[in-house]
Amino acid sequence: MKTTTINFIGNRHIALIFSGLLSLASIISLATQGLHMGIDFTGGTLIEVGYAQAADLNVLRQKLNAEGFEDATVQNFGTAKDVLIRLKLQEGVSSADLSTRVLDTINKDVAQPASLRRVEFVGPQVGDDLAEDGFLALIYSSLAILAYIAWRFEWKFSLGAIIATFHDVIVTLGLFSILGLEFDLTVLAAVLALIGYSLNDTIVVYDRIRENFRALRDKSTEEIMNISVNVTLSRTIMTSLTVLLVLVSLFFLGGATIHNFSLVLLFGVFFGTYSSIFIASPAALMLGISPADLMIPVKDNSDIAHLP
Amino acid sequence: MGNNYTVALNLAPTTPSWLQAIGAQAMYLGLDLRGGVHFLLEVDIDAAVKQAEERYNDDLRLALREAKIHYQNVSKDNGFIKVTLKEANDKSELLALLSKEFRGLSVTEPEAAEQVWLKISESDAREIKKSAVAQNMTTLRNRVNELGVAEPVIQQQGENRIVVQLPGVQDTSRAKEILGTTATLEYRLVDTEHDVQQAVAGHPPIGSRLYYEKNGNPILLDKRIIITGDQIVDSASSSDDDGRPSVSISLNGIGASKMGKLTQVSIGKPMAVVFIEYKNETRVVNGEKVRHKEKVEKVISVATIQGVFSKRFQTTGLDSPQEARNLALLLRAGALAAPVDIVEERTVGPSLGQDNIDTGMMSFFVGFALVVFFMAVYYKLFGMIANVALAFNVVIVVAILSMLQATLTLPGIAGIILTVGMSVDANVLIFERIKEEINNGNTPQSSIFSGYDKAFATILDSHFTNLVVAVVLFAFGTGSVKGFAVTLIIGILSSMFTAITGTRMIINWIYGDKRVEKLSI
Numbered sequence: 066m067k068t069t070t071i072n073f074i075g076n077r078h079i080a081l082i083f084s085g086l087l088s089l090a091s092i093i094s095l096a097t098q099g100l101h102m103g104i105d106f107t108g109g110t111l112i113e114v115g116y117a118q119a120a121d122l123n124v125l126r127q128k129l130n131a132e133g134f135e136d137a138t139v140q141n142f143g144t145a146k147d148v149l150i151r152l153k154l155q156e157g158v159s160s161a162d163l164s165t166r167v168l169d170t171i172n173k174d175v176a177q178p179a180s181l182r183r184v185e186f187v188g189p190q191v192g193d194d195l196a197e198d199g200f201l202a203l204i205y206s207s208l209a210i211l212a213y214i215a216w217r218f219e220w221k222f223s224l225g226a227i228i229a230t231f232h233d234v235i236v237t238l239g240l241f242s243i244l245g246l247e248f249d250l251t252v253l254a255a256v257l258a259l260i261g262y263s264l265n266d267t268i269v270v271y272d273r274i275r276e277n278f279r280a281l282r283d284k285s286t287e288e289i290m291n292i293s294v295n296v297t298l299s300r301t302i303m304t305s306l307t308v309l310l311v312l313v314s315l316f317f318l319g320g321a322t323i324h325n326f327s328l329v330l331l332f333g334v335f336f337g338t339y340s341s342i343f344i345a346s347p348a349a350l351m352l353g354i355s356p357a358d359l360m361i362p363v364k365d366n367s368d369i370a371h372l373p
Numbered sequence: 374m375g376n377n378y379t380v381a382l383n384l385a386p387t388t389p390s391w392l393q394a395i396g397a398q399a400m401y402l403g404l405d406l407r408g409g410v411h412f413l414l415e416v417d418i419d420a421a422v423k424q425a426e427e428r429y430n431d432d433l434r435l436a437l438r439e440a441k442i443h444y445q446n447v448s449k450d451n452g453f454i455k456v457t458l459k460e461a462n463d464k465s466e467l468l469a470l471l472s473k474e475f476r477g478l479s480v481t482e483p484e485a486a487e488q489v490w491l492k493i494s495e496s497d498a499r500e501i502k503k504s505a506v507a508q509n510m511t512t513l514r515n516r517v518n519e520l521g522v523a524e525p526v527i528q529q530q531g532e533n534r535i536v537v538q539l540p541g542v543q544d545t546s547r548a549k550e551i552l553g554t555t556a557t558l559e560y561r562l563v564d565t566e567h568d569v570q571q572a573v574a575g576h577p578p579i580g581s582r583l584y585y586e587k588n589g590n591p592i593l594l595d596k597r598i599i600i601t602g603d604q605i606v607d608s609a610s611s612s613d614d615d616g617r618p619s620v621s622i623s624l625n626g627i628g629a630s631k632m633g634k635l636t637q638v639s640i641g642k643p644m645a646v647v648f649i650e651y652k653n654e655t656r657v658v659n660g661e662k663v664r665h666k667e668k669v670e671k672v673i674s675v676a677t678i679q680g681v682f683s684k685r686f687q688t689t690g691l692d693s694p695q696e697a698r699n700l701a702l703l704l705r706a707g708a709l710a711a712p713v714d715i716v717e718e719r720t721v722g723p724s725l726g727q728d729n730i731d732t733g734m735m736s737f738f739v740g741f742a743l744v745v746f747f748m749a750v751y752y753k754l755f756g757m758i759a760n761v762a763l764a765f766n767v768v769i770v771v772a773i774l775s776m777l778q779a780t781l782t783l784p785g786i787a788g789i790i791l792t793v794g795m796s797v798d799a800n801v802l803i804f805e806r807i808k809e810e811i812n813n814g815n816t817p818q819s820s821i822f823s824g825y826d827k828a829f830a831t832i833l834d835s836h837f838t839n840l841v842v843a844v845v846l847f848a849f850g851t852g853s854v855k856g857f858a859v860t861l862i863i864g865i866l867s868s869m870f871t872a873i874t875g876t877r878m879i880i881n882w883i884y885g886d887k888r889v890e891k892l893s894i
Contacts, residue, residue: 165546187717205848265835318739
C-alpha cells in the first residue's frame with residue numbers, strides 16, 4: 066500500500082457530523098428502548114434443550130401454559146432442534162427448582178424427551194451484583210486507561226482517546242439496543258475488550274502524531290495530524306482486518322452461545338477503526354492540542370512565548 | 374456388578390501416557406466445556422446470629438438457675454435478650470456471671486434497676502457469621518463427597534456466598550436437594566399421661582408438645598429430646614426385615630450413653646422419631662425478596678421400646694428408599710450451621726459441552742488459517758516469519774494456561790482466537806515501519822533495525838491498554854468471563870515476546886550479516 070494523502074483532518078466535519086448523528090441515535094435508542102438485558106443482570110431462568118428432530122415450539126408453549134408458566138418465552142436457539150426457554154423471576158414462586166419443573170413439564174407424555182443442554186438460573190440479588198460489578202469494571206478500566214494515557218501522553222490526547230472510545234462503546238451498545246440483541250455477561254466482557262482494542266488503535270495514531278510533532282517542526286498541527294493518520298493508515302486497516310478475520314470465523318463457527326460476544330467485537334472493531342482514523346485526532350485537535358504540549362520542557366522561555 | 378451400580382468414566386483423563394509420565398496434566402476445562410453444575414449458594418448468616426441468640430437465651434436461663442439467681446423473665450426482644458430479675462440486688466451477681474460465662478454478649482443497663490439488656494456484640498456476631506459460613510463449607514464438602522463427584526470445587530465467594538461446582542453432574546434436582554436441605558432426626562419419648570385432644574384444643578400440657586404423625590393423627594411428645602441429629606456419627610440407608618426403607622444409625626459416645634440410660638428405664642414405653650426438615654424458599658413478592666423458611670416436623674415412626682439399645686439401631690417410617698438414602702446422607706454429612714439458598718445455577722449438559730469444544734476448535738483453526746494466509750500474501754516472507762511467531766504464540770499461551778492449571782472456558786477459547794487476530798498487530802506495526810523506512814530511502818538492514826526500534830514504544834503503549842482492560846476484567850469477572858480475561862492476559866504478554874523477539878531472531882537468521890538488496894516484505 067502506498068502512503069496515502071487523504072485530507073482526514075480537513076474534512077473532519079463530515080465525520081464528526083456522521084458520528085454525532087450516530088451517537089445521538091444510539092443514545093436515543095438506549096434511553097427509550099434500553100438494552101435487552103439477559104438474565105445475568107435481570108435474574109430469571111433460562112433453559113436450553115435439544116431435540117433429535119426439529120422441535121414444535123407451539124406444542125411446547127401450550128404445555129408450559131397449561132402448567133402455569135404463562136410468561137415463558139420459547140424460541141429456537143441456533144438450530145431448529147435447539148430450544149431456549151426463558152422465565153422471568155416469578156412473584157410468589159420459589160425459583161430454585163423452577164428448571165426441574167419446566168423440564169418435567171415439557172418431557173411429560175413425550176416419546177423422545179428433550180435432552181437438557183443448559184440451565185441458567187440467576188437470583189435477583191446475584192443479578193444486581195453482576196450488574197454492579199460489570200458497571201464498576203467499566204468505570205475502573207476507563208479510569209486506569211485514562212490515567213495511563215494521561216501519564217504517557219498529555220491530557221488532551223487522553224481526553225481525545227476517551228472521547229473516541231466512548232463513541233465506539235455508545236455506538237456499539239446503540240446498535241445492540243436498536244437490534245434488540247441480548248446483553249449478558251459475555252457481551253459485557255466483549256465491550257470491555259473492545260475498550261482496550263479501540264484504544265490500542267487510537268494510541269498508535271497518537272504515538273505517531275507525538276513523534277511527528279517533535280520531528281516535523283515546520284508543519285502546522287493540522288498537517289502533522291494528517292500525515293500521521295495517513296502513514297499509520299495501512300497499519301490501522303491491516304490490524305483491524307486480521308482481527309475481523311478471526312471474529313468472522315468466531316461469529317459463523319463459534320456456536321450460538323458466543324454469537325453476541327463476537328458481534329459486539331465485530332461492531333466494535335469496525336467502529337474502533339473508524340474512530341481512530343476519523344474521530345480521535347480531530348477530537349484532540351478541537352481540545353487545542355499543539356506541538357508545544359508535547360515538547361520536552363526547555364528552560365528557555367522563548368520557546369513557549371509564541372503560545373496563544 | 375448388578376443393576377445398582379453405574380460406572381462413570383466420563384471424567385477419566387485422556388492424556389497420553391507419555392505425557393502423564395513427564396508429569397503433564399490435561400487442561401483444566403471449565404464447566405461450559407466439560408458439562409456440569411455450578412451453584413452459587415447464599416448463606417443466611419443473619420439466621421445464624423438469630424440461632425445463636427436463641428442458644429444464648431436458653432443457656433442464660435440454665436445458667437441463672439444453676440447460679441441460683443432468681444429471675445422473673447428472660448426474653449428476646451428486637452435483637453436484645455432482656456433479663457428481668459426478681460430483685461435488683463442480684464444484679465451484681467448477674468453481671469459477674471455474664472462477664473465470666475457470656476463474654477460474647479454486650480451489656481446495657483436500662484433505667485429499670487432490675488433489668489439488664491443483652492445483645493450479641495459486633496465482634497461476636499462477626500465471628501458467628503464467619504464460622505457459620507466455614508461450617509457450611511465443611512458440611513457441603515462432606516455432602517458433595519457423599520455424592521461421589523470427581524474434582525468438585527467448593528469455594529467461598531464474598532462474605533456469605535459459596536460456589537459449588539460439580540463437573541459431570543447432570544441430575545441437578547438431586548444435587549439441589551442434597552446441597553440445600555437441612556434434614557435431621559430427633560428422638561423423643563411419647564407422652565402417654567395426658568390427653569391428646571386437650572392439646573389439639575389448644576391446651577398442651579407443660580412439658581409436652583403436640584406433633585402430628587404422617588397420617589395426620591395428633592400425638593403428644595415429651596419436650597425433652599433424647600438425642601438429636603448432632604449425636605449421629607454414621608448412618609446408612611437400609612431396609613428392615615419386612616423390606617421397608619429404613620436408616621441405620623450409629624451414635625457417638627454421649628448419644629449412646631443417653632440412649633442406653635433412657636431405654637433401660639423406659640422398656641415398654643413408646644418412643645417417637647421426629648423427622649425435621651427445613652425448607653428454604655426465596656420468593657419474590659412485590660419485587661422484594663422474601664425468604665420463606667419452613668420447618669417441617671413430622672413423626673415418622675412410633676415404636677415401643679422392646680429392650681435396651683444404645684449405639685446402633687434402625688429407624689423406619691420413611692416414604693421411599695430414595696428418602697432413606699437422602700436422609701442417611703444428610704445425617705452422615707452433618708447439618709448446615711445456617712440455611713443456604715441457591716441464588717445462581719448454571720448447568721451445562723455434556724452434549725453442549727462437547728459442542729462448545731468442537732465449535733471453539735473449529736473457529737480457532739479457521740480463524741488461524743485466515744490470518745496466516747492473509748499475512749503471507751500481504752507481507753510475503755516477513756508475513757511467513759510473523760506466522761511462525763504466531764504459531765509459537767498459540768503454543769505458549771496453551772502451555773502457560775495448562776501450566777497454571779487455569780480453567781479453559783468457551784469465552785477463554787474465544788480469547789485465544791482473539792489473541793491470534795491481535796498478536797500479529799505488533800508485527801504489522803514493525804513491518805509497516807520497515808516499509809516506511811525503505812520508502813524513505815534507507816538500506817534494508819538499517820530499515821529493519823529502525824523499524825523494530827521505532828515500533829517498540831508504540832507496541833508497548835498500545836498493548837498496555839489491552840492488558841489493563843484484561844486485568845480489570847479478571848478482577849471483576851466471574852466464571853467463564855474470568856477465563857476470557859486469563860487467556861487475553863497471557864496472550865497479550867506472550868505475543869509481545871514472540872512478535873518482537875521471536876520474529877527478530879528469525880529475520881536475523883535470514884538477513885543477518887548479509888548484503889541485502891531487497892526485502893521480501
